[in-house]
Amino acid sequence: MNLHLSEEQSMLRDTVSRMLASESTPDRIRAAEPLGFDPALWQKFHELGIPGLRVPESAGGYGSGLFEAVLVAEQLGRHLASAPIIESLVANAVLARCPAGAQALKDALGGQSIISFLPTAVTDQGTALIPAGAIAQSALVLRNDALVLLRAPASVCHAPNLGAQPLARWPLNADAVVLATGAHAHALFGAAREEWRLLMAAALCGMGERALEFAAHYANQRIQFDRPIGTYQGISHPLADAISAIDGGRLLVWDAVSSLANHRSNAAALIAMAYGWSIRAAAYATARAIHTFGGYGLALSSEVQLYFRRAKGWPLVAGDPQSAFADVTDRTWRGSTAALPDSGPTQIDFEFDSSAEAFRKTARAFFDTALDDDLRANADMSWDGFNPEFQKKLATANLLFPTWPVEYGGQNRNAYDAIVLREEFHRAGWTVIPTSVTRLVAESLMKYGSDALKQEVLPAVTRGEVVFCLGYTEPGSGSDVGAAKTRAVQEGDDWVINGQKMFNSGANLAHYVFLLTRTGGDAAKYRGLTMFLVPLNTPGIEVFPFDTLSDERSNATYFTDVRVPDRYRVGEVNGGWGVIRYALGLEHTAGYGLEQQKLVDQVAAWALHTQRNGRAAIEDSDLRQRLGLAATRARISWLLLQRGMWCFQEGIGTGGEGPMCKLFSAEAFLEDAQSLTDLLAPESLLLSGTQSGAEGVNFAYRHAIASTNYGGTSEIMRSLVAQFRLGLPRDR
Secondary structure (H helix, E strand, O other), X not given: OEOOOOHHHHHHHHHHHHHHHXXXXXXXXXXXXXXXXXXXXXXXXXXXXXXXXXXXXXXXXXXXXXXXXXXXXXXXXXXXXXXXXXXXXXXXXXXXXXXXXXXXXXXXXXXXXOEEEOOOOEOOOOEEEEOOOOOXXXXXXXXXXXXXXXXXXXXXXXXXXXXXOOOEXXXXXXXXXXXEEHHHHHHHHHHXXXXXXXXXXXXXXXXXXXXXXXXXXXXXXXXXXXXXHHHOHHHHHHHHXXXXXXXXXXXXXXXXXXXHHOOOOOHHHHHXXXXXXXXXXXXXXXXXXXHXXXXXXXXXXXXXXXXXXHHHHHHHHHOOOOHHHHHHHHHHHOOOXXXXXXXXXXXXXXXXXXXXXXXXXXXXXXXXXXXXXXXXXXXXXXXXHOXXXXXXXXXXXXXXXXXXXXXXXXXXXXXXXXXXXXHHHHHHOOOOHHHHHHHHHHHHHHHHOOHHHHHHHHHHHHOOOOOEEEEOOEOOEOOOHHHOOXXXXXXXXXXXXXXXXXXXXXXXXXXXXXXXXXXXXXXXXXXXXXXXXXXXXXXXXXXXXEEOOOOOEEEEEEEEEEEEEHHHEEOOOOOHHHHHHHHHHHHOOOOOHHHHHHXXXXXXXXXXXXXXXXXXXXXXXXXXXXXXXXXXXXXHHHHHHHHHHHHHHHOOOOOOHHHXXXXXXXXXXXXXXXXXXXXXXXXHHOOOOOOXXXXXXXXXXXXXXXXXXXXXXXXXXXXXXXXXXXXOOOOO
C-alpha cells in the first residue's frame, strides 16, 4: 500500500497550485464570471503544457498518466479556474487516438483552438448545452452512432448559468468531422466520459476542501458571545462531517485510478462511486462553509459563495448526478460494463503486499480448519461469541497479536497485516471484540505498566489465557471521563475501590478490568484520575447483566471495598488522564466498513433473488440508487481505515485520521441501515424466517445505532476531526 506522491507528481501539483494562486485570484474569478472564461489564465495553462498532459509524446503531448491529471484537476477546483481544462484534457487525449483528428489536435496543442467535450450522448436533433461552448471552436460529441468533432455555429450566445461556466447551446445537426463510428465510437466516448467523471470528482474534492478551509479560518477569527464561533459544536461538528466526506471522495478517486492502473475488476464501479459521492460531498461541504459565514456568506462579495455555486453547477452539464449510484449497483451486481480509460501506471495503491496476502492465506486456512460446526453455530460478533478454548488456539497459531514486538510474544508484523487479520476474522464470522479490547489494554500496559505487572499478565495474554474488559463509563459520566466518581483510596500498599461502572461489556467473561478511578478529589477532575488493572475475581466485585438493543449483553459492575495491591496501578498516581488518552487513541482507529459491506451484500443478494411487482427487485431504479450509495459509503469507510493504518505505519498524519474513520463509518452505517431497512419493508420487520437477507437488515438497524456510541461517541469524534483536521479550537 502506498499513498505517497512521487517527486514529479508533487512538483506538478505544486507548480499548478502556485500558478493558480497567482492567476486565479478572487478578483480575476469575478472579472471572468460574465463569460466564465479567463483568456490570460488559459494562456498560462498552455505555457505549462497542461492541455497536452494526457496526449502521448509522439503526438506532441507529455504522455502523463491519469493520476497526474487528477492532481491538476484538484487544483482547478481549489482555485476555481475559469478555463475548460478538464474538457480539454479529455478531448485532446481522444483526438490523439483518432487519425481524423490529427489536425484539430495540432491546433489545440498549439493554442489556435479550444476543443471541448460533451459528457452525454445525443442525437442529431435539437440542441445541447456544450461545456465551453461559448468560447470553443469545436466539441467532441457522441452523436447517434458516431464520435464526431462538432463545429461551433457561426454565432453563439453564452448561456448564463449557476456554475459560471462558458456554456452555450449548439445545434446538433451542425457540420462535424467523423472520428469513429459504431462500437469503436462508443468505446472511445465511454472511456472519455469515465475519465471526465474522475477529473470532475477530483476538482470537486479540491473545491469542497478549500471552502472548508475558508470556513475554518473564519470560525477561528469570528467572536460571538466572547468566544470564537469554532468552539461551538453547532459550527465545528457539521464542518467535521463535511471534511470527512471530502476526504472520502478524494480517496475514492485515488482508489479508482489505482484500480484502473492495475486492471482490477472493480474499477468501473469505483469511478461511479467517486463521481457520485464527490458531487454530493462538495455540495454539502460548500453549503456548510457558506452557513459558517452566516449572512456574510450570502453576499455576492464573499468568496465562499463562489465555491457554493460552482460545486453544484460544474457537474450538472452531464445530467442528474444521482444516476451514478445506480451505475455502482449495475456495475457491481448486474454485470453492466463500461469502457474505461487507459490510466497509465501509478505508484498509488491501496492493495496489500505479498507478505500481507500470504499472512491472509495463513489466517484463512486456520479458520477454515479450526472452526467446526459447533463453533460456527455458536459464533456471535459481540462479546457473547468469546470462547476461551478457541482463544488459546488463536494464540497457538500466532493470530491474536501478531503486530506486537517479539519480546511480548508477537511477530513484529505491520499495520497492513493487522487489517488483513481483521478481514479474516470477519469473513470467518468470529468475534474480534474480546481480542481488540484486550489488545488496546495490553498495549497501554506496555507503555505505562510496571515491569512487575507486565511480567504477571502479558505472558498469559499472549497465550490466550487472559482477556481484558474496559471500566470507564459510569451512570453519571460517559464521554466525560473526567467526571468519574469511582474512588480509589490508598491504604498502605493497597488501594480500596468503591463505585459503579456501566456498559463494561465482557466483564462477565474477562479476567481483568481496565478501571478508571478518582484518586485526587473532585476538584482535580482530569488531574485526579488513576488507572488500575483490577482482577475481576477480587472480593467485592459484582457483575450484573443487562441486554441491549443490538442483541448484546452488557454489564453494570459494582465495586464495594475492593482491595487492590499497588502493583495493579497503571501509570502514575493522578496520571490516569494520560493513560486513558493513549488507550482511547488506540480505540479510535476502529471503523465499521466490514459491517457496512456485509449489510450491502445482504441487500444485494435479496434484491437479486426477490420478485417485486413481477420483476426482480434490483431492477427498481430507486433501489439501485440507494444500494449504490450504501456500497459507496461502505467503500469510503474501508478506505478511511486503510489510510489511517497507512499513516500509522508511515508515522505521518494529523492525528485526526482514526477519529474520522470512526465518525464516518458509524454515521454512514446508521444512515444506510435505516434506508435499507425501509427498502426491504415489510419483510425487514420480521426477526426470523424472512426472505434472504431481510432479517440481517433489521439487526444492522439495531446494531448501527450502537456504533455511534461504542469507542467514543460521534460527537467526540467530530470534535477531534474538527480540531486535528481543520485546525479549529477545542470545543469542550
